[in-house]
Amino acid sequence: MQNAPLQTDPLLRSERARFPGTGHSAFGLRRSQMREGWVGLLFALPHLLLFGVFLLAPVLYGFYISLHRWHVLAKSHPWVGLENYAAVLSDDIFWIALRNTAYFVVLVVPLGNLVSLGLALGLASVKRFQAFYKVCYYLPVVISIAVVAVLWRWLYNTQIGLLNMYIGAVVGGLREIGLPLAPFQPLPWLSNPLWVMPSIALMSIWWGAGGNMILYLAGINNIPDDYYEAAMIDGANAWNRFWAITWPLLKPTTLFCLVFSVLGAFQIFGQTYVLFTGGAGPARSGLTVALYMYQQGFGQYEMGYGAAIAYLLFAIVLAFTVLQFRLLEGRAERAGPDEKMDKPVGEPVEEEAV
Amino acid sequence: MTFSIRKRILLFLCVLISALLSAGCASLRGRGASAVEIGPGGKVVLDFWNGFTGPDGKMMEAMVRQFEKEHPDVDIRMQIIPWGTYYDKLTLSLAYGGAPEVFILHAARLPEYASFGVLEPLGDLVASSQPPLPVDDFAPIPWQATFYKGKQYALPLDVHPIGLYYNTKLFKEAGIVDEQGRAKPPTNWEEFLSAAQKLTKDTNGDGQPDQWGFVFTWQRTNWFTFAYQFGGGALSPDLQSCIMASTENLAALRRMNDLIYKYKVAPKPEGIDAWLAFRQGKAAMALEGIYMLASLEEQKGLPYAGAPAPQFGPVRAAWAGSHLLSMADGISPEAARAGWKFMRYLSDHSLMWAKGGQVPVRKSALRSPEFAEMPVQAQFAKQLPYVRYEPLSPKANALFPFVDPAVEAVLLDLESPKEATEDACRRIEQVLERP
Structure with a gap:
């Protein structure tokens, strides 16, 4: 595929261009190329070491664990093959967790991206204090999810929460001026099973919108002004300009953001873990796959079972990612040579360590 | 061509990882006898x-x-x-x-x-x-x-039993007092319910109670207390089967549910910090462990006292850890x-430990005059002859992910006691069958 040039060492490419058709070693490499290969490896070594020690090794070890009955305290960990996987797949709580997680993804990915895009469009048209607004909207991204969740747990409190207080005041005010509204009943943000996931999604969007916003903003700023000038001369209004210029030229950015939103959303853990202090919310409505994995692995110390859940989640996320990358590559080609989004293609998807 | 380099990197990584894994496995075996x-x-x-x-x-x-x-x-x-x-x-x-x-x-x-x-x-x-x-x-x-x-x-x-914390000021306001005019804690279901009804008030006239007679704080310990008092519990005495769906347990859960939805003397446990409600005087009674005493001592201007948990069912029992x-x-x-x-x-030195807000298990400490002077500890300690632990089973910790949601679902009125407990029991039986 000619669209993945990142995987090719540019040095090697230039050398190949200079010495076309020269002899190769047994490994298919010329001596100088081999040496350069080792030098390259040496440069990459610090990262490779960290990657190997802290990511790859634990991930592979996790797979090994998932094939055993592995209670942390047990003196022996018998090999059970795929038994843990079979048990997880026939565990209806896993399916509840998966359904909750999918619901979260469906809620947070489109809405979150819409919010990010909206913010970026707004910011792009702001001439003064743009940096200030950028920082404001980006600030939540910097905050740790634990802090965010503790904050929002208080905002969402049914009795004394700020959100209900504000909504109550607004409803009260509207009634005061004669609107036929029912008296305000406090909203059960986190205590009614039907409200739990939308509440968590709202919080997550607030937390994460700034990240994608920056990417969208960069994408928007990359669009040459000439297009807009030409469109203005042709009499296009703001909507036409967005729909005919911004939106199509932003497609690579949009796809990139979508892919990574989906990746992140499937791995949702911190939100529910902190909001429900390790529990799963009313009627397990806040139980996500990653949280269930944690509960099994570190609450029940059944590491094998937890690792199997982790690998199933990995398989699901991987499937989605492959699908999206296919889509991404196709779209990027169609977007034309200038807008190629070849950057993320080379990197493999990272999986959360077990 | 370039793939060969990638292969080399892969090979290198494989060696690296197998080295790490074997080193890791070796160090993971290092348990057991440690040198002093x-x-x-x-x-x-x-x-x-x-x-x-x-x-x-x-x-x-x-x-x-x-x-x-x-x-x-x-x-x-x-x-x-x-x-x-x-x-x-x-x-x-x-x-x-x-x-x-x-x-x-x-x-x-x-x-x-x-x-x-x-x-x-x-x-x-x-x-x-x-x-x-x-x-x-x-x-x-x-x-x-x-x-x-x-x-x-x-x-x-030590032992930390659950007990009744009550707000003496609210009790006096509601006229629940003994002959000397002191707040009188309820000892059985009838007294408890009548006190809770008198203590539930709508003080600002919006049609909603804002002072509650009782509040469920930690549902697990509250449930165990109710369940044990009705002759129920989580596991059978031989610890081999789940009894959460037994008639005794259903009666206990129904009574807990009634406090919220029938008698309306306890708030729905929805988005409220229940213990805060007691600390702030918005709830007059709560069943909590002796270990919560410290947080009450911190609360300025809260007039509270402790008493043994009232007897809600036919059996004398109180949860303890x-x-x-x-x-x-x-x-x-x-x-x-x-x-x-x-x-x-x-x-x-149990007596010293008791001063930190615990109930000692040494009879000599329990009988000492110093201990008798610790008002809440001494009251809660009265339950020592009949306190009950959570099931003393190696699987106990694995039961709570099913016990807790069932109790919560009943207290939120999402499921009937029968539905909730049968579902919990089905899962608990699976846990018990696991080797």
Whole structure:
């Protein structure tokens, strides 16, 4: 595929261009190329070491664990093959967790991206204090999810929460001026099973919108002004300009953001873990796959079972990612040579360590 | 061409990883007998872990310092880890090394650890203790909880029963007083319900009560208390089957549900900080453990008192937990002897520990005039003859992910007691069948 040039060492490419058709070693490499290969490896070594020690090794070890009955305290960990996987797949709580997680993804990915895009469009048209607004909207991204969740747990409190207080005041005010509204009943943000996931999604969007916003903003700023000038001369209004210029030229950015939103959303853990202090919310409505994995692995110390859940989640996320990358590559080609989004293609998807 | 380089990188990574894995596996085996650590001056160094993050932690620190002064040959390194993550850390250290010599276990967790053989049996140490350990001085229920399959693995430090906390000011306002005009706590269901009804008030006239007679705080302990009082519980006495869906348990759950939806004397446990409601005087009664006393002492201007939990059902019972002192399996005899000396010292100074807001398990401490003067502790201690622990089963910890949601679903009125408990039992039976 000619669209993945990142995987090719540019040095090697230039050398190949200079010495076309020269002899190769047994490994298919010329001596100088081999040496350069080792030098390259040496440069990459610090990262490779960290990657190997802290990511790859634990991930592979996790797979090994998932094939055993592995209670942390047990003196022996018998090999059970795929038994843990079979048990997880026939565990209806896993399916509840998966359904909750999918619901979260469906809620947070489109809405979150819409919010990010909206913010970026707004910011792009702001001439003064743009940096200030950028920082404001980006600030939540910097905050740790634990802090965010503790904050929002208080905002969402049914009795004394700020959100209900504000909504109550607004409803009260509207009634005061004669609107036929029912008296305000406090909203059960986190205590009614039907409200739990939308509440968590709202919080997550607030937390994460700034990240994608920056990417969208960069994408928007990359669009040459000439297009807009030409469109203005042709009499296009703001909507036409967005729909005919911004939106199509932003497609690579949009796809990139979508892919990574989906990746992140499937791995949702911190939100529910902190909001429900390790529990799963009313009627397990806040139980996500990653949280269930944690509960099994570190609450029940059944590491094998937890690792199997982790690998199933990995398989699901991987499937989605492959699908999206296919889509991404196709779209990027169609977007034309200038807008190629070849950057993320080379990197493999990272999986959360077990 | 370039793929060869990638192959090389892969090969390199594979070697790296297999080296790491084998190194990792080797180090993961390092559990069991650890050499005794000798500090400066030939002292035996003991690590001591617990989760006493509140005032109890300060009291424990004072006791540790006093012990060290009286035993210059032992150095105690105490580490306080919040209970929320305590067992994660303890479990992993017991499995993979770095475990403390002495640590606290809750009574309901002991069977789990004992069943995996990670606790030091104490039989010989107890038998050879000088002066002899006054076994008869221990309250029988906590003492028995230190045994698993006939072997003793711990020494009980205290017992923390649930009890009734009530707001004396609200009681007096509602006229629930005895002949001397003092607030009179309810002792049975009828008194409890009538008091709760008098105490539930709409003080600002918006049609919604804003002062509640009762509030469910920790649903698990509240449920165990109701369930035990109706003759129910989570597991059958032989710990082999789930009895949550029994008629006794259903009656207990219905009564709890009635408090919220039929009698409307307790708020729906929805998005409220229930304990805060009691602290702020918005709820007049709550069933909580003795360990919550410290947070009430902090609350300025809250007039409260403690009483034994009212008897809601036909059986006298109250939930309780215990802090037990245990040692890691396979520690050196020297460390074990020093550890035992330390554990024994803490137990012998139970009265001091009681001042940190606990109920002692030594009868001599319970009978002492100093203890009688601790108002809430002395009241809660009255329940000692009939307190009940969570099921003392190695699987206890695995039950709560099913017990808790069932109770919550009933208290939120999402499911009927029958639906909720049958679902929980189906899952619990699966856990019990697991090897």
